[in-house]
Amino acid sequence: xxxxxxxxETILSVRDLEKTYPNGVRALKGVSFDVKRGEFLVIIGLSGxxxxxxxxxxxxxxxxxxxxxxxxxxxxxxxxxxxxxxxRSRIGMIFQHFNLIPRHTVIGNVLSGALSRTxxxxxxxxxxxxxxxxxxxxxxxxxxxxxxxxYRAAQLSGGQQQRVxxxxxxxQSPDVLLADEPVASLDPAxxxxxxxxxxxxNQELGLTIxxxxxxxxxxxxxxxxxxxxxxxxxxxxxxxxxxxxAWFQRIYGEGAKEVHIN
Amino acid sequence: xxxxxxxxxxRRTIFDAFVFAYVAFALYALATNPTEEMLLxxxxxxxxxxxxxxxxxxxxxxxNKSGCRTLGEVLFxxxxxxxxxxxxxxxxKTFWGxxxxxxxxxxxxxxxxxxxxxxxxxxxxxRISQASKLLGQLFxxxxxxxxxxxxxxxxxxxxxxxxxxxAVPIAFALSFLSAKNIMRSSAAGLATYTILRVIFNVSRxxxxxxxxxxxxLWVGFGPFAGMLALMxxxxxxxxxxxxxxxxxxxxxxxEGIRSTGATMLQTVWFAIVPQVTLPYISYTIYRWDTNVRxxxxxxxxxxxxxxxxxxxxxxxxxxxxxxxxxxxxxFVVWVMDAFSAYVREAIK
Numbered sequence: 001x002x003x004x005x006x007x008x009e010t011i012l013s014v015r016d017l018e019k020t021y022p023n024g025v026r027a028l029k030g031v032s033f034d035v036k037r038g039e040f041l042v043i044i045g046l047s048g049x050x051x052x053x054x055x056x057x058x059x060x061x062x063x064x065x066x067x068x069x070x071x072x073x074x075x076x077x078x079x080x081x082x083x084x085x086x087x088r089s090r091i092g093m094i095f096q097h098f099n100l101i102p103r104h105t106v107i108g109n110v111l112s113g114a115l116s117r118t119x120x121x122x123x124x125x126x127x128x129x130x131x132x133x134x135x136x137x138x139x140x141x142x143x144x145x146x147x148x149x150x151y152r153a154a155q156l157s158g159g160q161q162q163r164v165x166x167x168x169x170x171x172q173s174p175d176v177l178l179a180d181e182p183v184a185s186l187d188p189a190x191x192x193x194x195x196x197x198x199x200x201x202n203q204e205l206g207l208t209i210x211x212x213x214x215x216x217x218x219x220x221x222x223x224x225x226x227x228x229x230x231x232x233x234x235x236x237x238x239x240x241x242x243x244x245x246a247w248f249q250r251i252y253g254e255g256a257k258e259v260h261i262n
Numbered sequence: 263x264x265x266x267x268x269x270x271x272x273r274r275t276i277f278d279a280f281v282f283a284y285v286a287f288a289l290y291a292l293a294t295n296p297t298e299e300m301l302l303x304x305x306x307x308x309x310x311x312x313x314x315x316x317x318x319x320x321x322x323x324x325x326n327k328s329g330c331r332t333l334g335e336v337l338f339x340x341x342x343x344x345x346x347x348x349x350x351x352x353x354x355k356t357f358w359g360x361x362x363x364x365x366x367x368x369x370x371x372x373x374x375x376x377x378x379x380x381x382x383x384x385x386x387x388x389r390i391s392q393a394s395k396l397l398g399q400l401f402x403x404x405x406x407x408x409x410x411x412x413x414x415x416x417x418x419x420x421x422x423x424x425x426x427x428x429a430v431p432i433a434f435a436l437s438f439l440s441a442k443n444i445m446r447s448s449a450a451g452l453a454t455y456t457i458l459r460v461i462f463n464v465s466r467x468x469x470x471x472x473x474x475x476x477x478x479l480w481v482g483f484g485p486f487a488g489m490l491a492l493m494x495x496x497x498x499x500x501x502x503x504x505x506x507x508x509x510x511x512x513x514x515x516x517e518g519i520r521s522t523g524a525t526m527l528q529t530v531w532f533a534i535v536p537q538v539t540l541p542y543i544s545y546t547i548y549r550w551d552t553n554v555r556x557x558x559x560x561x562x563x564x565x566x567x568x569x570x571x572x573x574x575x576x577x578x579x580x581x582x583x584x585x586x587x588x589x590x591x592x593f594v595v596w597v598m599d600a601f602s603a604y605v606r607e608a609i610k
Binding site for chain 2: 098
């Protein structure tokens with residue numbers, strides 16, 4: 001394992017990561033894995049298996065209580081203040097409920113991806129740089145909703161809002177994109193559109209993606225590698241297509257049946 | 263987890279003890295018809311009330327232990343103990359029901375005596391005719407002073423407006439510092455939150471009329487003192503209400519903005535401010551409307567504006583002029599109220 005840390009291809013290394021919440025819940029119990037540049041890594045597991053906590057530790061929305069995270073070879077577990085903000089600016093994130101500002105315009109939401117490189121005063125006054133404006137518009141076109149730039153975010157459908165969220169994350173020019181259940185609140189058809197855009201971003205921009213998912217059928221279709229969490233521990237790591245029924249039962253529990261999304 | 267640290271049994275006992283002490287003390291006072299000297303003997307009365315409360319607490323424990331549910335038990339019992347044992351009885355046949363009836367009756371009787379309720383005075387023919395003469399004069403307003411009244415009313419509306427306008431930015435800034443969801447992340451934040459909340463509650467509980475007296479001594483009688491009094495009250499009241507809106511915001515956008523690497527101030531501006539702007543505007547207009555009504559009262563004690571005019575004519579017994587002022591005040595309050603309701607409805 002330790003040899004892989006020095007591998008230049010490794011963008012993120014997680015070692016023995018622990019997270020115990022103040023109420024005593026142990027969400028992560030020594031999780032270790034590596035992420036290679038350009039991967040589409042999917043994390044699967046039941047609700048409460050620690051998937052969301054895992055992602056939020058990577059960009060320090062949550063503080064881990066043990067273990068180490070190496071981002072591009074640098075230990076980011078103990079950093080504070082400005083360091084955390086810089087780390088987050090390098091790691092984009094999208095969420096199950098999109099987490100946009102509903103009353104702001106679509107383009108305004110996308111531009112908030114440029115907050116970390118805009119001074120507080122300029123951002124409050126809305127004085128975004130020309131580059132950032134162009135970049136925001138470019139990514140909005142990339143996810144196919146350039147024509148909706150001046151709509152309010154709340155006027156868009158769920159799938160469109162998630163695409164705005166992707167554009168916001170891309171505007172950060174991140175090294176890694178975290179996706180926490182990006183399609184869990186979308187209908188099956190829209191679900192594939194959003195996943196296809198993530199795949200496009202992964203393949204065309206070469207962006208590394210770490211994505212939490214529920215549905216195994218989506219995992220097989222999009223993931224290049226998969227990790228399964230159960231009770232805060234890694235129980236499977238490998239090729240998505242080698243998850244057979246036996247593995248499925250072990251990850252999701254006895255008697256679980258696979259549901260397909262088409 | 264809930265914030266309450268006091269168990270339901272303790273709250274029940276305290277409540278029952280208080281109610282028992284109150285009823286017993288009131289009955290004792292009614293029965294003995296005490297002299298003023300006795301009523302003013304605070305030490306003796308406190309000792310008496312204290313011992314009655316102890317008796318009440320003991321009685322509460324004894325009754326509840328024997329299965330007789332007291333008023334405190336009915337009010338504070340946790341949900342899982344709410345199921346009454348055995349056949350449900352009509353409320354007035356239960357112990358707690360009778361306890362409630364006795365408490366209410368004793369309070370009513372004591373209240374009538376304390377407020378010196380007197381049917382004789384109320385129905386006295388001569389006094390009725392005096393009062394109706396006054397009412398007649400009030401409803402026959404002296405319109406001659408209308409221009410002066412309007413001028414003073416304008417002053418009052420501006421007093422209220424300036425007080426609100428100065429209070430808004432201050433309250434806006436303070437509202438984030440006194441919102442628990444923003445401040446709870448650090449010990450220093452929590453301390454700031456607690457201190458600000460205490461200051462708001464203290465300054466809100468001091469009536470603006472008291473602030474007006476203080477400021478009248480400080481900056482001299484007039485509209486400036488009145489405006490300052492309204493401003494202090496408005497800052498505390500707006501900041502408290504604003505911060506409650508901040509505490510009620512959706513956490514999702516906050517997480518979304520934080521994940522981009524935004525600073526604390528950027529997160530507040532981009533994730534929280536858009537969510538609270540409309541409720542802020544709505545409550546601010548309501549506050550301005552309230553300030554216009556309060557400005558009238560504040561004028562009484564040297565705050566300037568229409569209140570000053572009102573107290574001057576009232577002291578002279580110039581009732582038609584007082585009537586004119588009251589009608590103008592009523593009209594402006596009605597217009598403000600309708601205006602604020604209209605605007606708040608429109609931006610909802």
